[in-house]
Amino acid sequence: MDQKKLAIIATKGSLDWAYPPFILASTAAALGYEVQVFFTFYGLQLLKKKLALEVTPLGNPGMPMPLGMDKWFPVLGLALPGMQALITAMMKQKMKSKGVASIEELRSMCLEADVKLIACQMTVDLFDMPTSEFIEGIEYAGATTFFEFAGDSDICLYI
């Protein structure tokens, strides 16, 4: 059986958007896929040693709010200082209570399963991000490297 390939571009740096790339990459690896994830722009946040990912209801009418908070806090209320941290804490608590893995856990499963995590060198330079802030075991490369793998992948996702 030929090994299938999954290529993902991860471009978002919020807690909610951190899940799809790591869930899909780790699951595909468990199914025997060879997987590469290319992290660019805000997606680079997902490769930091110290993850400080947050989730915000601001400008996101689709986010379910607990306890009817959306009625108590109309849009402007959601912009109050501390609101994003509060919502993030509630979301993390909810995820834990439902047995949803943490991003750290899924990420280490990806590394364990030899998923190749690639940081976009151009974005790292653009934002002057010190590579010491990133986890070990990742690579730094550009779009050409991505195409080398994505070009003959079976599934290619932009997240």
Place this chain on the structure above:
Amino acid sequence: MANFDQELDATGLNCPLPILRAKKTLSSMGSGQVLHVIATDPGSVKDFDAFAKQTGNTLLESKEEGGKFHFLIKKS
């Protein structure tokens, strides 16, 4: 429940953890050995079926009992 060689308690865990843990446990087992997985995630019923089809391992049994899902997977 038929005989099994190893058991994995994945209760309380949500997608994709039951599959990931099962894969990890299977990789430490020998060919022909049987893994018993217990899960509470309703999505795992279809997922373990799909997992078996895609990895070549055999899903010997899949059933619900008292709100828990039981799977017997034979390693290829």
